[in-house]
Amino acid sequence: MTAYRSVFRDEAKLDINYVPSRLPHREVEMRLLKEFFNFMLSAPEKMAQRVLIVGDVGTGKTVLSQRFGADITQQAKQKGINLNYIHVNCRQYRGSLFLILHHAVSFFHPTFPKRGFSAEELLNIFLQVLDEQNAYAILTLDEFESLVGREGAEPVYKLTRLQEARLGKPQRVSLICILKSLKAVEELDPSTRSTLQSNVIRLEPYSQEQLIDIISDRVPLAFKPSAVPEETVNLIAELAYSEGGNARFAIELLWRAGKYADAENLDTVTPECVRKAISSIYAMARKSDLATLSLHEKLLLLGVARF
Ligand SMILES: Nc1ncnc2c1ncn2[C@@H]1O[C@H](COP(=O)(O)OP(=O)(O)OP(=O)(O)O)[C@@H](O)[C@H]1O
Ligand SMILES: [Mg+2]
Missing domain, CATH: 3.40.50.300 (P-loop containing nucleotide triphosphate hydrolases)
Structure with a gap:
């Protein structure tokens, strides 16, 4: 029997309601x-x-x-x-x-x-x-x-x-x-x-360097030591920066990437995990996209989402 492995130490530290004790760059x-x-x-x-x-x-x-x-x-x-x-x-x-x-x-x-x-x-x-x-x-x-x-x-x-x-x-x-x-x-x-x-x-929106600091500050709280390599942090910061300097996007992506790592039984959250995570985020319809759909299309989407 293999014990359940996880890259996470405490997932709750990535929850949207978690309030860290310090806020880098604020x-x-x-x-x-x-x-x-x-x-x-x-x-x-x-x-x-x-x-x-x-x-x-x-x-x-x-x-x-x-x-x-x-x-x-x-x-x-x-x-x-x-x-x-x-x-x-x-x-x-x-x-x-x-x-x-x-x-x-x-x-x-x-x-x-x-x-x-x-x-x-x-x-x-x-x-x-x-x-x-x-x-x-x-x-x-x-x-x-x-x-x-x-x-x-x-x-x-x-x-x-x-x-x-x-x-x-x-x-x-x-x-x-x-x-x-x-x-x-x-x-x-x-x-x-x-x-x-x-x-x-x-x-102001965060710069890419600021996002790196924010993510790096959160990683040791949420993940086991050495579970998140620097290249992963950099990639997440780059993607969140292109999403308008959005720290929420960064933290959510970090969490999802960790989930992919766990699902594949990996010891580290690789950049590949981030790429998989981002495609799942992009696959989610955005509110503004929904507004342009017809009623029939919305119902279809609802059906798929519930499936
Ligand atoms: N400087 C920071 N240091 C650490 N974490 C941060 C910092 N800024 C934002 N975060 C984290 O990023 C996420 C989003 O932050 P927050 O919810 O405060 O954004 P917001 O400006 O209220 O966004 P919205 O307009 O969508 O409500 C949260 O998980 C928060 O903990
Ligand atoms: Mg808010």
């Missing part, structure tokens, strides 16, 4: 983010911050924000400040302000009912809960376009003007909005736009 952006929120560690009640993180697919927007959130809440705890980082993917909640706020309230009251309240009421409840617990929140609205697309400028207006009806009370909620381009913000009314746009952190 040090400057991380410092900037920390700078913007520094006041939260000394006088959180004094102001409410708003920061936009803008960048293309796979430039590390989500992971940067989550790393920052985990770090700052940890630091706040040490100082006895009840700071909570709440990350909401707006698209996951179909851009509905109600569902997004319900998620925020559920952070404190996990069984909070979904019925019987309006979005406006949920917003007040959220503030009330924070007041009661003397807590502060950094609310991250990831895939922010989805919220603006569905609800227009109104909720954004409300979220940025929370304090106006609370004169004299502590500021409780800061915002981080994550989006792919500033286009969605440009469509908002001028005053909301100006309150949002003052702090913009732009994430």
Whole structure:
């Protein structure tokens, strides 16, 4: 009997939800983010911050924000400040302000009912809960376009003007909005736009060398020693660079290539594994391709996918 061999040490380190402890080539952006929120560690009640993180697919927007959130809440705890980082993917909640706020309230009251309240009421409840617990929140609205697309400028207006009806009370909620381009913000009314746009952190696509560093940093966490040779790392970086400097593509390709290596019972993830993995990725239809298909073609594709 042969024991099951695997090139992986811990596949979970390649999961899309994994947040590494350090993010190579995002040090400057991380410092900037920390700078913007520094006041939260000394006088959180004094102001409410708003920061936009803008960048293309796979430039590390989500992971940067989550790393920052985990770090700052940890630091706040040490100082006895009840700071909570709440990350909401707006698209996951179909851009509905109600569902997004319900998620925020559920952070404190996990069984909070979904019925019987309006979005406006949920917003007040959220503030009330924070007041009661003397807590502060950094609310991250990831895939922010989805919220603006569905609800227009109104909720954004409300979220940025929370304090106006609370004169004299502590500021409780800061915002981080994550989006792919500033286009969605440009469509908002001028005053909301100006309150949002003052702090913009732009994430540029990664260069090939930067992608090499990112992959090399992840390899020892996810793979057994010597399982991923340098030429494999270089090839993945080259391909991810041609996909627009997309780190998500790189990490996913690395994982898939590892799967091919395991399937063929290899000790190392060879460049050939990467080539096989990439053909499987390219074989997957992209959303934009699907849009051009007729209904009949879509149904056919669905049938094949389920097969
Ligand atoms: N600088 C970095 N160091 C380490 N890993 C990174 C870095 N940047 C991105 N990643 C990894 O790349 C993947 C994609 O990153 P992330 O999900 O943050 O991209 P994104 O900008 O939010 O993309 P999208 O616009 O598609 O949501 C994740 O697995 C993340 O851990
Ligand atoms: Mg993201």
